[in-house]
Amino acid sequence: MFSIGELSRRCGVKIPTIRYYEQMGLIAAPERSEGNQRRYSSDGLKRLSFIRHSRELGFSIDDIRGLLELSRHPEQPCRDAHKLAAQRLADVRARIARLKRLEQELQRISDCGADRIAHCAVIETLADHSLCDTEH
Amino acid sequence: MFSIGELSRRCGVKIPTIRYYEQMGLIAAPERSEGNQRRYSSDGLKRLSFIRHSRELGFSIDDIRGLLELSRHPEQPCRDAHKLAAQRLADVRARIARLKRLEQELQRISDCGADRIAHCAVIETLADHSLCDTEH
DNA sequence: ATAATCTCTTTAGCGACTATAGGTTCAAGA
DNA sequence: TCTTGAACCTATAGTCGCTAAAGAGATTAT
Numbered sequence: 563m564f565s566i567g568e569l570s571r572r573c574g575v576k577i578p579t580i581r582y583y584e585q586m587g588l589i590a591a592p593e594r595s596e597g598n599q600r601r602y603s604s605d606g607l608k609r610l611s612f613i614r615h616s617r618e619l620g621f622s623i624d625d626i627r628g629l630l631e632l633s634r635h636p637e638q639p640c641r642d643a644h645k646l647a648a649q650r651l652a653d654v655r656a657r658i659a660r661l662k663r664l665e666q667e668l669q670r671i672s673d674c675g676a677d678r679i680a681h682c683a684v685i686e687t688l689a690d691h692s693l694c695d696t697e698h
Numbered sequence: 699m700f701s702i703g704e705l706s707r708r709c710g711v712k713i714p715t716i717r718y719y720e721q722m723g724l725i726a727a728p729e730r731s732e733g734n735q736r737r738y739s740s741d742g743l744k745r746l747s748f749i750r751h752s753r754e755l756g757f758s759i760d761d762i763r764g765l766l767e768l769s770r771h772p773e774q775p776c777r778d779a780h781k782l783a784a785q786r787l788a789d790v791r792a793r794i795a796r797l798k799r800l801e802q803e804l805q806r807i808s809d810c811g812a813d814r815i816a817h818c819a820v821i822e823t824l825a826d827h828s829l830c831d832t833e834h
Numbered sequence: 835a836t837a838a839t840c841t842c843t844t845t846a847g848c849g850a851c852t853a854t855a856g857g858t859t860c861a862a863g864a
Numbered sequence: 865t866c867t868t869g870a871a872c873c874t875a876t877a878g879t880c881g882c883t884a885a886a887g888a889g890a891t892t893a894t
Contacts (some may be wrong), residue, residue, distance in 0.1 A: 682776035
């Protein structure tokens with residue numbers, strides 16, 4: 563049995579964030595000490611680790627609610643879990659693609675050799691989208 | 699002289715967003731019709747295009763305030779504009795790197811052949827970070 | 835016993851919008 | 865000219881995933 567501060571240190575999740583997850587229904591309300599302070603067991607630790615890892619992979623709070631629900635039914639098919647993971651993967655790939663286009667564009671306008679705003683590619687390009695090489 | 703709806707259509711920026719930009723001080727308050735409706739000229743169009751394009755490249759509202767200020771002084775050196783662009787470029791590159799790690803991880807756990815939650819890599823990996831290949 | 839550190843709840847703030855409600859104005863057709 | 869319906873106005877609240885702050889109470893170490 564340990565305090566919220568201890569849980570926070572062990573999981574690398576900030577204290578207010580833990581309370582926020584509890585409020586959002588991701589974590590069950592834990593037992594309390596005599597003086598009304600939260601007391602967690604290793605179960606709480608596992609669950610929070612799951613949540614943290616899921617967040618790092620970009621799952622939304624809502625997604626995680628679903629994944630946690632799934633993980634409580636080990637005998638069920640895991641189609642849904644794969645679906646969520648596949649969606650995230652597609653999303654991550656789309657974002658990478660988009661960011662790569664932005665990278666090119668920023669690279670291009672950063673290479674401008676001008677030293678006055680009047681001829682600066684950064685400002686010019688922002689002002690006139692038609693100067694862009696890529697679509698966005 | 700055209701309405702906010704017209705401006706919205708021409709720039710591809712939603713009406714409430716235009717009003718929000720005005721409130722944030724990115725766009726000067728435009729003239730008004732007899733009946734108090736906003737009336738824009740091509741200047742407003744240019745400015746909003748600049749803003750839109752900047753947002754697409756990931757500049758913050760604050761960055762854009764700075765860039766707009768710079769663009770009003772064409773005779774000045776453009777060091778600051780390049781600095782902002784370089785920062786964005788570094789940021790975009792960092793995000794690409796991070797997303798690529800996530801992509802690998804999601805790819806790996808998506809490849810799981812199990813059909814029951816009990817043996818599903820998605821759920822297992824989320825529950826136990828130590829199964830991860832990459833750091834995050 | 836006391837001091838230092840934690841923890842509690844509640845409330846508000848962040849960025850960049852987006853949505854809603856309830857009212858006013860505009861432009862086009864009859 | 866009148867009417868209708870679309871577009872517009874302001875003000876306020878909600879979104880997401882936290883984060884910060886205030887003010888009070890609990891725990892732990894000395």
